[in-house]
Amino acid sequence: MKKYSAILADFDQQRAAGELRPGQKLPSVRQAAERYGCSISTVMRAYAELERRHAVYSIPQSGYYVVEEEEEEAVTDDGVIDFASSSPDLNVFPYRDFQHCLNKAIDTYKYHLFTYGDPKGLPALRETLVKHLAEDQIFAKADQIAVTSGIQQALQTLARMPFPNGRSIVLVEQPSYNLYLKFLETEGLPVKSIERTAGGIDLRRLEELFRSGDIKCFYTMSRHHNPLGTSYGVQEKKTIARLAAKYDVYVVEDDYMADLGDKRGFDPIFAYDQSGRVVYLKSFSKIIFPGLRIGAVVLPVALLDSFHAYHQQNGAALLSQAALDIYIKNGMYERHREKIYRQYESRIEILHEAVKLYNSEGLLEVADVRSGVYTQFKLPLEVNLERVVDRLQKRGVLALSGKLFYLTDYRQREKFLRISISRARPEQIQEGVKAVIEEVKRAIHV
Template sequence: MEKYLIDLEGIEIAKYKKIAQHIKKLIDDNKIKDGEKLPAIRNLASILRVNNVTIVSAYNKLENEGYAVQKIGSGTYAKRKEISVNYKKRYSEVVRKISSEKSRKYIDFSGEAASSDLFSVSSFKDVINKVLERDGTDALVYQEALGYEGLRENIDKYFWNNSIGKENILIVSGAQQGIDIVSKALLNVNDNVVVEKPTYGGALTVFKWRRTNVIEIDLREDGMDLDQLEKILKKNKIKCVYLMSYFQNPTGISYSAQKKRRLLNMAEIYDFYIIEDDYLSELIYNDDKYISFKSIDTNDRVIYIKSFSKIFLPGIRLGYLISPNIFKESIQNSKVNTDIATSSLMQRVLDMYIKEGMWKGHIKRLNEVYEERYVYMKNALNSLHEHISFILPGGGLHFYVKIKDEFINSMDLFYRCEKQGVLITPGIIFYKNPEEGKGYFRVSFSQTDLPTIENGLRIIKSVFEEY
């Protein structure tokens, strides 16, 4: 360990802070291992040519920041229990820094939503004008807590064959708000919540904010490991299971019909509820038939959340929620307490967009463009087979990639790619313990055409070869 610390010789400004900062970086980079004993105070003071008090102050600072544990009579030990959170923080800081220039400067494999280039602004503008001409100022006024009645009627008609009922549909401002208001309505401190491993980082944040106990269940190629889940259910009272039924974020995995039925049966037996985040199910490129958990839910155990933002326009925050009857009132109250109502104008515009058949045409166009990109990226990723492996999602907007070399960190890969103008999403943001995602990254083709995909993956390949 001293060979890393020797670099600190000769520092003069804020010595103990500088020493603590350097040791933190060594822990972050795993050059100092979790639980490894740090040098004795007197020895390190001698190496760095500082007094003992400086080292004591540095170790105290490390302990206060969660990087060390001091054991009386034994010494000071590195602590990595909380350290992996810093990867998420560092990633978020970099993304915020570059977000304003991302569209111009970078090849963006980090996008999660359909490209705005594929959306007809002129048609959308015409619909807005029609709505304003028809409804006047009513289109700009919040009127209905559940959402615009016409939109709820047409969601029921066109997406559910009139099987749900408009009174059971709640309009929300996107899937993230849907998860948030469901959590506020259902979950209390120390309730047990099951999530897929890995899973959507936004959901993890919501459950953490509610101070629930988050239990991760491994994913297989056809969905959650239900044998593993059942062992948990036999020993613990589970309040709800959060999952993405199609093209899961980040893995791209979809649930088999067999697992859907078994999980619904388990929900009834063990008395828990399923939060179904229907993620990008419009973009199916194989011959699989679309079947949501909610559509085969005979025991009213599914809370269904659907966002239009991913495949419509990301800036138009719209989605809807269908809840079991037992929670309908509490979820509606949670929505009202969150923001009273969602944009009335955009609800009416989306309603007309669906009713006049433009939605169907838009989805058809997306499938044509993205299936071509999907096949192209699949073939391009195969050229990196020496460095990576992946499963075929069969739809959606991304691939989840496993790094074959265990010594390559996805955060390091992210930084190296970013320096060469390519953005990827490191796997660390999809795990409760970010350390477990260091061997994975996600690449999306939503914002990139075919030549850009080829160029971006060529750069990623060159970064791997530099290792």
Template structure:
């Protein structure tokens, strides 16, 4: 059992034994990391898993707390899970992958019972190299490494020194919480760039790159978490021109490339002719998160630093997962699985967007990606996202307040994130209807209060 699983089971046992009671605050991320002798990112991921399973909830800048009631575990309540960002369990290929694990035990017994190469099993790296060519990612296998999930790849990329010898980091705002927390734990100064409602402002980007000695820019290529935003090919080319001009590197998180319906939408890496893009490809969101397999492509000039940081991080990623995934990928089963889930998630997103169109009036704006897991709902200024999130919890509708996906001092959008990855198709319409009603009811209440305030 790995540290992540130990933390999850430990907290669940405390809750079930009532050592942690409803509304109790969980130990801090720092305290838990020290207790379990692991990285803070492991604790963050475990707490997010518990939040997705409705054992706990988070309050921005305060911490994590135990949910008031676990009755929904007994199916006494209908739950609308727009919070969890893990894959739909109903479309996971457990039996197929189990066969691959059994084969991997036979084929890779030497690697499993000893230390496997810290770069990753060579034959898997070759398979991923071939697989990525379908997404216009053409890389030398000697620059491609296996990491224990995308979180580790992000940690390594933001922490290792780069040739420009700078320390300031630029991130999208809002952005993936796990990446943001990893970057916050560095000694770097962090700058934010708004990419929410209206895409990216290239003038603002150039101003930041010109004036703040940026080391790297962390971007999510497509279906950004939480907004669902994707960069156009033209914007990718312009951004690459700017990072070359100002001697900046780009860390590209291409976690959902498989779901992109636009066959001409290529990653930043495919347009990079100056070796400034560090390309990260995770398989967690489209496959089995517990497998903890991701890949990272590192340019030649920083490869030695990456090798040093990877080696001191964990020696090697689990050989059993690597071997099983290689067999699954090589057999063509992964391709079949992707074609299946692409349709599942597209159908869910279509239902979601149609429900938003039906139930929201013109005062409620929302993002409209063509696929992926996420959209953002932008609330009226007088209805705060944290308040709506808590009201919805009382009706067993779980959404994410986007405020903790921003830097503390950044001008935050008043928004909630909706995720369709785990919710059942037949619950999406009703869930959005409930969200709409709650927003309208609270808007009426606040308007009434405002209209009837007695001014002395």
């Protein structure tokens, strides 16, 4: 057996026998080289492999330490089929990876983590985000990036602050992100609407509003729309970017779920912006875990001063920012993104197969969504939507009414359920879809 393999095998054997405890420090590279009669580079290669497996973690200037054994699944079977939650599956949270990054962050940045820091965000993280965002065709300098405590904080700042075009109205899609709509209504901010369906939006109507509607900015989710789950096509994104330049309207592009889609041919509106009219927002909560509360905003140069003047300085915790910086640099983020994307893609496929099986009468119109976590189940007009939601809940199936995703005074509402697969386990999805269709049939025949 080669020395490299012997080191790995010996580690596994000692761990299985309980001779290596969580948190225990491994022999130094030099000590291990002497023990195994090999070169220092061989030991370093073996330790790097153990770290890649998350069997150990390293602390600069200190050494390598044994990782705690992986915990059992966080969720037990409580009989509930959750089509309502938008949070990531508890069982795919990268606890161990992020714990390692937190340890490294404390050791790397030390006392700098406990100061107020740069209000724009940790400089190291913003530099890392320059490269990270460039992979999605988001090209910007570090000075154009602001780190915020979640995307909601950034949206509120953008809604309140003045824009160079001197206009006041926020244009929103209907339906749209419910918490943002509620904020706009609560604050009494001027709002106009444009209808969006699974088929997209009317671009002629969008141009009319841009031309004559006193529109300050247009808030849109170009990819994995919440609640529809659908994404704009390339031509729609190009047209929106062109219209923004033509009529001096800013586009606030909420790409909160960018990492849960197939990146091939999946560029955001920002990639087609030639005029500096697109504000790009990205969240890290949906891909890692909600409690992280870190968002990134890429701002056109013309908006920088206004944004930072209006932005409340209660940004994301520096320790979380430092850990995320290390998490991305170490390649852990990309590995986790691929893992969770494949898992959710599989669940979406199971959902479509279940619809094909049970929706033979065509009672539901289901958006053809193949990635992300949301899709729309559009119901017949004669169905009492709230009654269906209530009856499903009594059967242990949770789903959200589409009514929640509209402004209060908006009247052209579609009747639908927002279905999320992020917390629905694969073996539950077919049963849940069957229950939805049974309750829709029941509502029609009442």
